[in-house]
Amino acid sequence: xNRPAEALPxxxxxxxxxxxxxxxxxxxxxxxxxxxxxxxxxxxxxxYLHRALEKIGERVTYAQFMPFTDRLxxxxxxxxxxxxxxxxxxxxxxEVPERAEYIRVIVCELNRIxxxxxxxxxxxxxxxxxxxxxxxxxxxxxxxxxFEMVCGNRLTYNYAxxxxxxxxxxxxxxxxxxxxxxxxEPKIDEYNxxxxxxxxxxxxxxxxxxxxxxxxxxxxxxxxxxxxxxxxFDLRRDEPYSVYPKLDFKVCVGTGERGRLGDCFDxxxxxxxxxxxxxxxxxxxxxxxxxGPVLAKVPRLFKPPAGEVYFRSECPxxxxxxYLVSDxxxxxxxxxxxxxxxxxxxxxEKVTVGLMIADIVAVIGSLDIILPEIDR
Amino acid sequence: MGLKQYIADIVExxxxxxxxxxxxxxxxxxxxxxxxxxxxEVRREPSERFRGFLHNDIKVCTSCxxxxxxxxxxxxxxxxxxxxxxxxxxxxxxxxxxxxxxCGLCVEICPxxxxxxTRGYEKASVDRGELILHFVHEDASEIKARVxxxxxxxxxxxxxxxxxxxxxxxxAPAPNPAAGNxxxxxxxxxxx
Amino acid sequence: xxxxxxxxxxxxxxxxxVPMWTLxxxxxxxxxxxxxxxxxxxxxxxxxxxRKVAGDIQARIGPNRVGPNGxxxxxxxxxKLVLKEDIIPAKADRFLFALAPYFVFVGSFAxxxxxxxxxxxxxxxxxxxxxxxxxxxxxxxxxxxxAGWASNNKWALLGGMRAAAQIVSYEIPVGMALMPAVLIAxxxxxxxxxxxxxxLLGVFGWNLFHNPFTFFSFFLYFTAAQAETNQxxxxxxxxxxxxxxxxNVEYSGIRFGFFFLAEFGDMFVVAxxxxxxxxxxxxxxxxxxxxxxxxxGNLLSLGAFLAKAFALVLVMMWIxxxxxxxxxxQLMRMAWKYLVPLTFVNLLGVSLWLLIFKGKGIPQMIASLxx
Numbered sequence: 001x002n003r004p005a006e007a008l009p010x011x012x013x014x015x016x017x018x019x020x021x022x023x024x025x026x027x028x029x030x031x032x033x034x035x036x037x038x039x040x041x042x043x044x045x046x047x048y049l050h051r052a053l054e055k056i057g058e059r060v061t062y063a064q065f066m067p068f069t070d071r072l073x074x075x076x077x078x079x080x081x082x083x084x085x086x087x088x089x090x091x092x093x094x095e096v097p098e099r100a101e102y103i104r105v106i107v108c109e110l111n112r113i114x115x116x117x118x119x120x121x122x123x124x125x126x127x128x129x130x131x132x133x134x135x136x137x138x139x140x141x142x143x144x145x146x147f148e149m150v151c152g153n154r155l156t157y158n159y160a161x162x163x164x165x166x167x168x169x170x171x172x173x174x175x176x177x178x179x180x181x182x183x184x185e186p187k188i189d190e191y192n193x194x195x196x197x198x199x200x201x202x203x204x205x206x207x208x209x210x211x212x213x214x215x216x217x218x219x220x221x222x223x224x225x226x227x228x229x230x231x232x233f234d235l236r237r238d239e240p241y242s243v244y245p246k247l248d249f250k251v252c253v254g255t256g257e258r259g260r261l262g263d264c265f266d267x268x269x270x271x272x273x274x275x276x277x278x279x280x281x282x283x284x285x286x287x288x289x290x291x292g293p294v295l296a297k298v299p300r301l302f303k304p305p306a307g308e309v310y311f312r313s314e315c316p317x318x319x320x321x322x323y324l325v326s327d328x329x330x331x332x333x334x335x336x337x338x339x340x341x342x343x344x345x346x347x348x349e350k351v352t353v354g355l356m357i358a359d360i361v362a363v364i365g366s367l368d369i370i371l372p373e374i375d376r
Numbered sequence: 377m378g379l380k381q382y383i384a385d386i387v388e389x390x391x392x393x394x395x396x397x398x399x400x401x402x403x404x405x406x407x408x409x410x411x412x413x414x415x416x417e418v419r420r421e422p423s424e425r426f427r428g429f430l431h432n433d434i435k436v437c438t439s440c441x442x443x444x445x446x447x448x449x450x451x452x453x454x455x456x457x458x459x460x461x462x463x464x465x466x467x468x469x470x471x472x473x474x475x476x477x478x479c480g481l482c483v484e485i486c487p488x489x490x491x492x493x494t495r496g497y498e499k500a501s502v503d504r505g506e507l508i509l510h511f512v513h514e515d516a517s518e519i520k521a522r523v524x525x526x527x528x529x530x531x532x533x534x535x536x537x538x539x540x541x542x543x544x545x546x547x548a549p550a551p552n553p554a555a556g557n558x559x560x561x562x563x564x565x566x567x568x
Numbered sequence: 569x570x571x572x573x574x575x576x577x578x579x580x581x582x583x584x585x586v587p588m589w590t591l592x593x594x595x596x597x598x599x600x601x602x603x604x605x606x607x608x609x610x611x612x613x614x615x616x617x618x619r620k621v622a623g624d625i626q627a628r629i630g631p632n633r634v635g636p637n638g639x640x641x642x643x644x645x646x647x648k649l650v651l652k653e654d655i656i657p658a659k660a661d662r663f664l665f666a667l668a669p670y671f672v673f674v675g676s677f678a679x680x681x682x683x684x685x686x687x688x689x690x691x692x693x694x695x696x697x698x699x700x701x702x703x704x705x706x707x708x709x710x711x712x713x714x715a716g717w718a719s720n721n722k723w724a725l726l727g728g729m730r731a732a733a734q735i736v737s738y739e740i741p742v743g744m745a746l747m748p749a750v751l752i753a754x755x756x757x758x759x760x761x762x763x764x765x766x767x768l769l770g771v772f773g774w775n776l777f778h779n780p781f782t783f784f785s786f787f788l789y790f791t792a793a794q795a796e797t798n799q800x801x802x803x804x805x806x807x808x809x810x811x812x813x814x815x816n817v818e819y820s821g822i823r824f825g826f827f828f829l830a831e832f833g834d835m836f837v838v839a840x841x842x843x844x845x846x847x848x849x850x851x852x853x854x855x856x857x858x859x860x861x862x863x864x865g866n867l868l869s870l871g872a873f874l875a876k877a878f879a880l881v882l883v884m885m886w887i888x889x890x891x892x893x894x895x896x897x898q899l900m901r902m903a904w905k906y907l908v909p910l911t912f913v914n915l916l917g918v919s920l921w922l923l924i925f926k927g928k929g930i931p932q933m934i935a936s937l938x939x
Binding site: 060063064065066067068070131138141145148149150151152153156158166167170190193194195197198199200300 | 385388389392393395396398399400411422423424425426427446447448477478479480481484485493
């Protein structure tokens, strides 16, 4: 068997994963150079979903851009809506009624739950367990019902407005939300029993694609991906906005409980735990919500003063920031969006070296990328 | 890897698998857990604020073009002409629901509250043209011609009245020069 | 087969004029046809049940449109598969591409021949039954590899390679886990193995309860067999979320249907083997099947066998909708570091047990205690 290596020549294989692939969470293309099953290099190729949102932003008025933020991260439209509204309000110095802020926080946290549910569900489906995916979809439908009640749509909500929200929460909404929370909280334990701590699942994720805290900061990761590496940084706490300072919640970080700190499992568990924290925030917000108007007086022909602003808020997929430059006209002169998924994608090529093809799927799932956010 | 760890691994695998299977079994046995709705037969009631297809009540519509201006995707097109009574008359009001993104900005801004979201969400067509909803069923050019005729008649009447007034003025000079100022007439050819 | 024909001739004297070989041949073709119909029906009904089970577990309904409660769904699916366009990729190896599904199907179908469905219901009671099953199911790996290679698709190739590595590795634990039953019966014939489990109320004679080692053997076999048939925790060759659909990604129409049928055929073979080797095969609890009149004995034992096998198939589906998938290296580690050593230990344990206790199982010993 001592044949020289030349007698059995091996070759690296170039595989095209995506843009049509069930586990790339959209139209992501990954060029895999593999040695058999082992990935030598995985180069993501983004841009298949580019819709020039930033350019559109320059062509429409401030208020008209709101529905486009729905399309920024369609699994967390509320968060993007509110992030944009907060940015414009900061630019124009608009005071938002407190009730509106509470409603925003409620819908944002609800959407964080539903977004993390999809992340959890599709992640488990990527790992081969299909059942949790349907459970998560089932719960998400309830959130969608709540959103339909409050804004009329089930996916692209377009609920926030500059200066508040488009309509007050309808009667029964808060009660229904509370009902949902009571229903949902035990389900998290069920998920954990069903899949999170399953031996196979843990083994698939532990010690895979470890991102150390330093690396995470250096690559600019945000949100659950950053916290998964053990960095306790949450814009809701560390750069408080809206009514978050009045709410008590914990910042979930990865603990390396089943492997090294910053592996796929940590990122996964951060999301699961964040759902719990969101439930906590929601309960407080519902208890504290005051009465009052929900929309500040904003002139119909809205022209913010000339200037520029960058406002970032904590979205389910990390920091979503809007950089707005106003020249005093009705349209922004520049609108730049910073999204969590895009920066998460940067570290992809680094962490996937030497993994297996199946792990690529795990990494994509654990970074929880969403393509419209990457390509915008 | 010690033998203890080896056995612990096996035990953990079996226990966690059993835990998961217990949950799936509970769902499998429990018949009341189904959440599927048999769609064509069972339809869920959309919420009160449901943003379905747009509908414009053209009897109420004032042709103010606010909806056209606010629409981020330019899916609403509106043509109106100034009628004889100085009110705007809708010549055509089309909504391209293939382009509409159901954001609801137009409904919010509508001052006359004539534009509304319906509960409708089912539409299939083999032709993109079918996706354009026409709310004024008459032909736009006919309406324009009719309105133009009415305006011309009104103008003629006004001119006649002015002439009569002129004649009256000539007969007995009056101090009031407010004569018939014909209503501004929209040129049908100029409209896109 | 020969004995069956002999008894037939004895029962129906008219046939004595017909040459022996024609009778044998007819009997062969008939039994093959019966088995084929059974395999196809099982594939169809199995797919329906699989989807219904999935629906139940996943809090939804599952197929319910074709026929009452969706029971005819499998016919609709079958018709769809037959009528679909048969696409062969332009750069595929056409001959091998066309050949592969047959290998896979034959590999799984041929195993039906030695399955002991009832007291006298076995197509061919080979004296090397277990060995034959192991050998013939290995054909599947050839087909899968061919499919993966001939498709000229990298995903398919990866799936084929995975399947080859997996099936070859898991054959060892599967074979080793079946050996205790062979040891106890002292025969490789499946019919003999079933007969050896007849004692004590038709339940406590089962190899499952023979001794602790056989008890574990059953679970080891079941785990390894799941892997050999590419069922979910081990469905890496297909792995729709990684390899899209693995080795059969380029197949469509009835060619895909063959893969599909083979998968369900494999499922049944595995369940039937587990039944025959550990769960007493066709033995009916509290009844002595062989003592019954031939017709009733055969019918009831067939029922008992199918009930046990179907129950195991259901368990396989249940596992399939619960567990996530292993990774390739973990799959191999599981085979070589866990299943293979454990099955060897078990085999050793069973051998020692048989040696020390002179072939007696625990239930027998307890029974002898009470006289």
